[in-house]
Amino acid sequence: MAIGRPLSRVEARDKVTGAARYTADTRLPGMVYAALMSSAVSAGRVRAIDTARAEAAPGVLAVITHLNRPQWHSTPAALRYVETRFPLADEHIHHHGQYLAVVVAGTREQAAHAAGLVAVDYETRPAVPTLDAALPDAHQPVWRFEPEFPTLLALGDPEARLAAADVRLDLEYRTPYNSHAPMEPNATLAHWDGGSLTVHETSQQVHLDRPVIAGALGLPPDRVRVVSTLVGGAFGNKTAVWAHTLLAAVAARQVGRPVQLVVTRKQVFTCHGHQPPIIQRLRVGANRDGTLQAITHHTVNGTPVLFDRPEAAISPTGTVYALRSVGVRVEVAGMHMPAPATMRTPGDGPGMFAVGSALDEMAYALELDPIELRRRNHLAVHPLLGRPWSGKQLLECYDVGAERFGWERRAPRPRMMRDGADWVGFGMSSAQRLEHHAAARAAVEIRDDGSAEVRTAAPEIGTGNLTTLTQIAADGTGIAPSQVDIRSGDTTLPESAPTSGSRTTGSTGTAVHLAALRARQAAARLAVADPRSPLHGLPAERVGAARGRLYDVDVPRRGETYRDLLRRNGRRSIVEQGFHDPAGADPRFAYATFGAHFTEVRIDDTLRRVRVTRHVGVFAVGRVLNPKTARNQAQGGIIYALGGALMEDLATDPVTGRFIAPALTDYHVPVNADVGDIDVSFVEEPDYNAHPLGAKGLGEVVAVGVHASIANAVYHAIGIRVRDLPITPDKLLRP
Incomplete structure (x- = not known):
């Protein structure tokens, strides 16, 4: 069995030797370079823009602004574009860093130099710079979440339950702007061939990007190819089509040459998504015996002035603990800010910081052990769907x-x-974290040399998914993982589930599993129908596969290799497709992944610097397909959330709204010296109700709850409750 083995990543050697090629490493003959010029103000309009000096600079081929850009086709809303306006749409400015021009030149340095020569005469208007400044405008969003994430809900009578509770808490928690801060900047290489466009892109979901790009440019989707084989970190900031992608395609068409556009590090922070600032008010009521009676959860998050984008921080509120009554309300408040984006554990991460901290505060108020309080309020049924959880091992965690x-x-x-x-x-x-499904297709080919190939559009975003998909195909075909190749990250390949929302293992993995089984079954049918085969005449279901050969399960020595079977029959290969239907999960159940975090902190009595010296994470994610990559993902998710708890804050100027530190030099993320011992283990029980493989998503649940676990440990250490992240030393100076 390949599944369950701690195999090293299939792309590891290429990455450590430098042979791996990312989007910015791709080169094409005649390629030129583009650079973006960004707004210096947060609100206003362009009175005039002077491109003469830029156009006259060495090597410059084109300068494109809102005054001379080609016409956009369709509308952003129709295409589900991440924003509600296309780049360079008009003269209006809605946030600092908004792109105002794209410059194309012979070298990257020439393009960057010329972009700095574009002169803008601004008409500046007062900005709404912070969430506090925006609060008077707070309103219910024009948006509807899935049924699990309502923006306004009352189950039971929460006000009456709160009033009758023995102990009541009224608490406010805050989380700031957080940036994805991926190691690889967003990048595009656009190339036209006649009326067809190929886009090499830093993308987590090439098939979803294609209709957006095609629609904006007025092309049929089949005239656009998107390629994204390896992604150097994403965390959600590469789930959307951003302005630079469309501008690179426009620039390439205008100059008639391939154009590469790699955004600067500061532009990654300003124009490619973030987690917005959120204020959360929780009122919690419980009886003296620890029985939770009610929670109300009111959230307000910052949203761009142009459109409503709520953050689902209420998602854990009614589904984690047993409650007699729940009330939730989600609001947004317009700010002059760039568009937010999905960010690892969207909603659940900041939401569980508030809920997990509030439960800890209630445990102290009741003089109960925090674990005991959670045990007494363990939830067996999804309260909104009325279905029992499938594969819930939270108590074991x-x-x-x-x-x-x-x-x-x-x-x-x-x-x-x-x-x-x-x-x-x-x-x-x-x-x-609730388990999410998406439609997915994959193909598996068994070849006449005894090897196999997996074909899926899912890119490798650093999670090790290519390795687990290889293992799935290996078990399905009975071919050793070392003999299984994988082609990925290309719209010419079968459409995978997006590599976001922890969907790859369950959705794309199921498609690969079904394709591999069908390929093996097709080979078995060929063998039992072939008079020259040792398996001739057997029922096809009696044919097994292992070590690259088909065999009689009753008489294992009786069989033959795929190589001999295919070559004798003049077949180059057998190719089969697999499809995961997102409605395929058993509808009698609700699905989620679960876990528990335990943190030890040490705080110097003088400096009040918080060090996470030990962290234990235990997770129930169904069947663990590869313990090595799973543990790596869990450790990475914990470290990611540690940064959000202790140091990450994309701070804004309180007057202009511009980001103060949009670069890795100033936006602090954890380094080796910040990370103590991280112990990861799994309570493994396959959940075959969710997926045929029994596996569920892992990449996000491992980060949910870390913020609260650290904040709770800080309170236990020194008796100071920090409700606004990050937990920096200045917040711990009270005696």
């Missing part, structure tokens, strides 16, 4: 995590654990 962490050593009250100059604190939180 608590047990395993507490034992591995040493939770029994926890002092019952804050400021009771000391080691030298350090205060020591223990914290914990639950983790949960």
Whole structure:
């Protein structure tokens, strides 16, 4: 069996030797370069734009602004473009860093130099720079989430339940702008061949990008090819088509040559998505025995002035703990800010910071162990859908995590654990993320040399999904993983599920699984119908496959290799398709992944610097297909969330609204010195109700709850409750 083995990544050697090719590494004959000129103001309009000096600069081939750009086709809304206006649509400016011109030149340096020569006469208007400034405009969004994420909901009578509760808490939590900060900047290489366009793109979902690009440019979708084989980090900022992609395509058509556009690091921060600032108010009521009675959860997040984009921070509120009554309300407030985007654990991450912290505060108010409070309010049924959870092992995650962490050593009250100059604190939180499905196709080919090939449009975004898909195909065909190739990340290949929302394992993995089984079954039918085959005359269902050969399951020595079968029959290969129907999960159940986080922090009594010295994460994600890549993903998700808890803040100027530190030099993310011991384990129980493989999504649930676990540990250490992230030393200076 290949599934379940800790195989190393199939692309690892290319990455560590430098042979791997990302979008910005791609070269085409005659290729030229583009650079973007960005707005210096957050609100206003372009009174005049002077491109004369840029056009006269060495090597410049074109300068495109709103005054001379080609016409856009269709509308952003019709195409589900990430924003509600196409780039260079008009003279109006809605956020700092908005693109005002694209310059094409012979070299990257020439293009960047010329972009700096574009002169703009601005008419500046007052900006709405912060969420607090925008609060008077807070309103219900013109948006509807899926049924699990309503923007306004009341189950039972939450006000009455709160009033009757023995203990009531009224709490406010805040999370700031966070940036995806991927290692690889967003990039595009656009090339026209007659009326057809090929776009090499940093994309998590090439098939979803294609209709957006085609519609904006007035092309049939089959005249656009999108290629994205390897992505150097995304976390959601590459799930959308951004302005630079469309501008690169326009520029390439205008100059008649391939155009590469790699955005600068600052432009990654300003124009390619972020998690918006969010204010969350939770009111929680419980009885003295620890029974939760009601929660109301009101959230307000920043949204661009042009359109409403709510963040689903209420998503964990009614589905994690058993409650008699729930009330949620989601609002947005318009700011002069760039468009937000899906960011790893969208909604669940900031939402669980608030809910997980509030549960901890309630545990102290009731003088209960935080785990015990959660146990007493364990939820067996999805409250909105009325269905029991399938494959829920959350209680086991608590047990395993507490034992591995040493939770029994926890002092019952804050400021009771000391080691030298350090205060020591223990914290914990639950983790949960609903399982998402998407339609997916894949093809598997068994070839006459005994090898196989997987074909899927899913790119490798650094999660190891190419490796697990290879393992799935290997088990389905009975061919060793080392003999299985994979082609991916191209719209010429079968349409995968998007590599976002933790969908790859369940959705695309199921498509690969079905394709591999069908290819093997087709080979078996060929063998049993062939008088020259040792398997001739057997029922096809009695034919198994392993080690590159078909065999009689009752008499394993009886069989032959794929190579011999195909060559004897004059077949170059057998190719079969697999399709995952998102409606295929058993409708009697609700589906999610679960986990528990346990954190030890140490805080210097003088400096008040928080160090996460130990973290234990235990997760129930169904069947673990590759423990090595799964553990790597879990550790990465925990480190990612550690950054959000302790240091990440894409701060804005309180007057202009412009980002103060839009670069990796100033936007702090965890480095090796910030990361203590991270212990990851899995409570493994296949969930075949969710997917035929029994596996569920992993990449996001591992980060849900980390913020709360760290914040809870900080409170336990020094008795200071931080409700606004990040937890920086200045917030811990109270005695």
